[in-house]
Amino acid sequence: MARIGVVTFPGTLDDQDALRAVRLCGAEPVSLWHASDSLDGVDAVILPGGFSYGDYLRCGAIARFAPVMDEVIAAAGKGMPVLGICNGFQVLCESHLLPGALTRNEHMRFVCREQRLRVETNDTTWTCSFTRGAEISIMVKHGEGNYVCDDETLQKLNDNQQIVFRYVGNPNGSCDDIAGITNERGNVVGLMPHPEHNVDPLVSGSTDGRLFFESVKSFLSARV
Template sequence: MAPRVGVVIFPGTNCEHDAILAVQRLGASADLVWHGDTSVSGYDALILPGGFAHGDYLRPGAIARFSPVMEAVAGFAAAGGPVVGICNGFQVLTEAGLLPGALQKNRGLRFLCTTVRLRVETSDSVLTSGVAVGTELAIPINHFEGNYTCDVETLARLRDEERVVLRYVDNPNGSVDSIAGVCNEARNVVGLMPHPERASDPLLGSVDGSVLLRALLGSATLSSSGESAA
C-alpha cells in the first residue's frame, strides 16, 4: 500500500502543494489537513510545510501551536508516527514543544533564498533512515527566521544523543553548531529549515530533497504496519 501523507495547513501556509506533489511523485498519496481539524487518523506520516502560519504574528509558529489540529499532531507523534516540519513547520514544532530549541532571525537580518549544501549527520531519524552519514545534499532554504538556537545544556544533549539530523556545510544564518535540522528523542519528529520538496525534480536544479522524502515514506510504511498512531 502506498503510504498516506497528511499535509497540515494553517492560514498562511504556502508550500503545501509543492509538498503534496513531491511525495505523490514518489508513490505516496497525500491530502491536505486543515488546522481546525481535530483528527489525523488514517495517515502514515504528517508534513507541516512552509509558509507563514497565522501570518507569523507574534513569532513564527506561536499562534499555530494553539490550532486545534496540533493536539492531534502531538498525539500522532507520541504514538510514534513520523512527523516532519519544513521551514515554518519546523518553527511550529518548536513552538509546540515537539522539538527543542527555537528559530531566531538570521544573523545579519537577511532573508535568505538560496540553495545550500547540507550534511546528513545521522541515519537514525524518520527523515534520514537509510541515508549514509556524511551524505551531502543540495537543497534550497527560503527563510528570515532560520537561525537555530537553544541553551548550552540542550545543545550538549542534542550532540550526545546524535539528534542533529542535518548541518549546513557553510552556515548561512548563524544557527548554533550549523544546525539545519533536529529530531526528538524518539527520532520520529524531525524539523528542518531547508525545503526538500523544492529539490525534487531536475527542473528545480536538484533532486536531493527526494532522498529525504523517500526516507520519510519508507519510515511511514514501517510505522503504518504498527498502526498505533491515533
C-alpha cells in the same frame, strides 16, 4: 500505499509543493486543515513552510494552538513520523515537540538559495535512506532560521545524535551550524531547508529532497 498528510494553516505557502512532492515520490498525499480535529487516518504528517497566521507574536506561536496540532502532538507521542519544514520546524519548536527556537537570521536579511547540508544522522524516520556524512543540496528561503538553544540542550543534542543536518557554509548564524534536528525517538524531524523543492529535475538542479520521502516510505513499509 503510505498516506502522508500535509497541514495547511492560514498563511501557509508550501503546502501544495509538499503535496506534489509526496505524490511524485510514490505516496498518497492527503490535505489536512488547521481547524480539523482529525488526521484522517494518515501514516505520517508534514508541517510545511510559509507564514502561519502571519507569523504574529513569533513564528509558529499561534499555529501551535491550532486544533489539528493537538492531534499531531498526540500522534507524534505514539511514534507517528512528523516532518516540520521551515515554518513547520518553528511550529514544532513552539509545540515543544523539538527543543530550541528559531530567531531572526544573524545578518537580519532573508536568504533564498541552494544550500549544501551534511547528513549527521540517518537514524530517523525521515532520513533512513540517506548516507551519514553525505553532502546534499536543498533550497533554503527564510528570514528566521537562526537556530538557538541553551548550552545544556546543545550538549544533549550532540550526545544523543539528535542533530540531523548541519549547514556547509552557515547562511543564518545557527548555533553549531544546525540546519535540522530530531527528537530522542527519531520520529519527529524539523529543518529549515525545503526538501519539497528538490524532488523534480525539471524545476531544480538537485533531487536530493526525494530521499526524505523515500525514507519515510521505507520506514512505514518496514513497520507494516
